[in-house]
Amino acid sequence: MQKKEELIERAKKALNKLSLYGPDIDLSQFRSFKALEEKIGFENLDEKIIKKAEEVGFSYDQSSRSGSYFQLNNSSIYTKSRTKGLEIYSLEDALKMEEVKEKLWSLLSVDSDKFTAFASLVEKAGYVIIVRKGTKVDYPVQSCLFMNNVEVQAPHNIIIAEEDSSVNIITGCTIMPEVVGLHIGISEFFIGRNARVTFTMVHSWNKETHVRPRTAAIVEEGGEFINYYINVRSVLTLQTFPRIYLEGKNARAFSYSTVVASKNSIVDIGTEVVLNGENSRGEIVSKSISKDNAKIVTRGKLIANSKYTKGHLECNGLILSPSSKIYAVPELESNIDSTELTHEAAIGKxxxxxxxxxxxxxxxxxxxxxxxxxxxxxxxxxxxxxxxxxxxxxxxxxxxxxx
Amino acid sequence: MLLEIKNLFVNVGEREILSGINLFLEEGELSFLTGPNGSGKSSLLNTIIGIPKYEVKNGSILFNKRDLLRLSLTERAKIGVGIAFQYLPKIKGLLLKDLLTLISQKYGTPKETLEYYIDFLRVRELLERDVNVNFSGGEMKRVELLTLLVQRPKLALIDEPDSGVDVENVKIVSYAIKELLSEGSSALVVTHTGNVIKYIPDARAYVMLNGKIMCYGNAVDVFKDISTLGFDGCVQCKRKKN
Known part of the structure; x- marks a missing residue:
């Protein structure tokens, strides 16, 4: 386990480390940020907030939901599980458990770039979802990360699906239209043997937001991770490059993303699937739409390190204006001979x-x-x-x- | 007179592809249009429906006495001109059932009618698929005829319903054309092979060559001549010149 002091030390050193992809932003404007505790309760949420949360898939009355998490700014204001074998915590509460503590920052490094470093130093709230062995959660679990009147949100989420379990998770992240913000969501997924996680993340930001999600997942033997990412509204800048490690034999990953960018938005989005397990399979499909002067880089990378693996990569771009730009970067890397990696990319009006x-x-x-x-x-x-x-x-x- | 085309000259880019077409169609009437590849049959249909790249240089097209050339593609469809194209674009992400529902709503076609024609043209198993994506030749023809039956146009332009399809499909699309006629539509049908004529013989056929209509006559007779003399025979043909 990594010591807290060590992590802080490493993070501080990396505060100026550029991200490998995407436009740089000056974080000094957010340095003085202090996260405050929200006084408002889930039951007393403003009508406007509820409406906005519902836009990104959150059901306020929780009908047909197995559990819920709601975060307002930097406070977890609601956690609820309605199913046996499904546990939902705020990060702070979950860190009291050794099994969670040891997983924190185990797939991602605090010093991988200035954003992970910054997030680790703020690290307020976020959710931890644990699906216990053999539990098949019927209805989806929902979460909402809402930025109402703060400029920074840096939640850390941990999802653990134990052996033979299955769960659908919907996460909506959104912001009020008038807020200028930075959102760095850190997410680490642990998908056990023969477990299945379908994760849908819907983002709806405003044109003043910088968004830098940092995500990694590990999938064990026979496990399956299905990841949907949809960015509904244009952002100022967005960069993300989730990594999925298929460690176990027959592990599977499907990653689908849809991104819309307009005005002067700059988006750099991709997924990497590392095929480490024998007979593991990965598929990455991305769809991007650019308008006005927006620029989108869409990446995809498949790395085959084990035999009988298979991967497919697809980048689709739709250009709606002559001054917008889409740049597709599909990458295939094989370090063994018995694999089958394919890709196709198409951009057009x-x-x-x-x-x-x-x-x-x-x-x-x-x-x-x-x-x-x-x-x-x-x-x-x-x-x-x-x-x-x-x-x-x-x-x-x-x-x-x-x- | 439902359709009157007079002295029509059409260019695609710099190239003249129709050179003085005259063609008439009465209400409820069926006519075939035949001729060798590249003679301008599809271009004529595409010009009538109003595909923008077909640029009319001269002449007129009247539909129910209205000047079609002043109307957009959408407006032509709305006043009762429908088309079944020969080559269809694939539309990923649009389910056939959704397209058919949208078209029915647009034309006020009852749901039962749509359901009836879905079975009539045997496309039920395609409903959950993306429009024209990986459809076989026969499936595409059947789907196009289905959209026409749902639209119920006054004039149906049908481009090669019988090419690249098997006997069974020729039969189905021929019955669909018959159905359109019995519902009161007129039809101008391009056929290269003449396979549909067997099922709907009671019609006139126009023969096109190099962007011109060379002659017309009873469809069965015209195709009998073409099968013995070939399209080259048209040049010496004694049939009434247009």
Whole structure:
């Protein structure tokens, strides 16, 4: 286990270390930030906050939810599990448990860049979800990380799915329109043998927010990690590059992301899947839409280190304005001979033939365009639970509306 | 007269592809359009529906006495011109069932009618799939005919419903064309092979060559001649010139 003092020391040294990807930002503007305890209770949340949280998939009345976590600014104001074998804690409470403490900063390093360093020094709140051995959680678990009137939020989340368990988690992160903010969410996932985690993260920021999520996951033998990331509204800058380590034999990972960028937004987003386990499988699919002067870099990397592995990478970009830019960087790396890694990338504007086709069926040009954008963003995988299918459909519609 | 095309000249870019077309279609009437590859059959349909790259240089197209050339693609569809294209774009992320529902809503077609035609054209198993993605030749033709039946246009432009499909599919699309006619539509059907004529023989056929209509006549007779003389025979043909 890493000593706290050591971590702080390392973090302090890394406070100026540039991130490998994405635009740099001057963190000194946030140095004087102090996290305060929120006085407001979950029951007394403002109508506006509830509405905004629901936009990113949070169900305030918790119908059809197995458990909930709500964080307002830098305080955990609600944790609730309604299912046996499902435990939900605030980070502070969970760190009293050795099993959680030893996992903190075990997949990510505090000194990997200035953002992890900064987050580790702030490190206020975040959730810890533990699904005990054999527990199949029926309804999804939801969490919301809400920035109401603070400029910094740096939660640390830990998700542990023990052997043979399964869970669906929906996390919504959002901010009030008028707030200027920095969000660094640290997330570490531990997916045990034959466990299955479906994690959907919906971000809805404003045009003044810098977002730097830092995520890593480890998947053991036969385990499966399905990760959806959807960024609904444009941000000022966003950079993230989750790493998924498929350690065990037959482990699987699917990572899907949808990102929208408009105005002067700069986005750098990708996923890396490391195929360390024999016969492990990874799939990365990304969809990006750029508008106005926005710039999007979309990355994907598959690394094969073990035999009989298989991976596929797909980058799709839709450019809606001549002055926006999408740059796709698909990378495949194999360190053994018996693997099969493939990739495809396609960037383009809305096809004229498609628009004409729909117009000939009676749709106006605007209707045709929005049907096509919606088609582009809609992420469909077989076997997706109904609630998620429905939720993603609503989100797809919102993306088209917001654009 | 439902459709009157007079002295129509059309360019794609610098190239002239239709050179003085005259063609008429009465309400409820069926006409075939045939001719060798590149003779301008599809271009004529695409010009009637209003695909922007087909630039009309001269001539007129009247539909129910309205000047079609002043209307956009969408407006033409709305006043009753429908098309079944030969080549279809794949639309990822749009389920066929969603497209059909949207079209039905647009044209006020009852749900039962849509359901009936889905079975009529045997596309039920395609409903949950993305529009035109990995559809076979026959499936695409059936889906296009289905959208026409849902639209119920006054004029149906149908581009090669019988090419690249098996006998069974030729039969199904022919019945769909018959159904359109019995619902009161007129149809202008491009056929290269003439396979559909067997099922719907009671029609006129126009023969096109190098962007011009060379002649027209009874569809069965025209195709009999073409099968013996080939399209080259058209040049010496004694049939009535257009």
């Amino acid at each position: 809305i096809g004229e033939d498609e628009v004409n086709y729909l117009m000939s069926k009676g749709f106006s040009k605007e209707e045709a365009t929005s049907i096509l954008i919606k088609g582009f963003v809609s992420t469909r995988t077989k076997g997706l639970p109904d609630y998620l299918q429905k939720m993603l459909k609503n989100i797809d519609e919102m993306i088209v509306k917001v654009l």
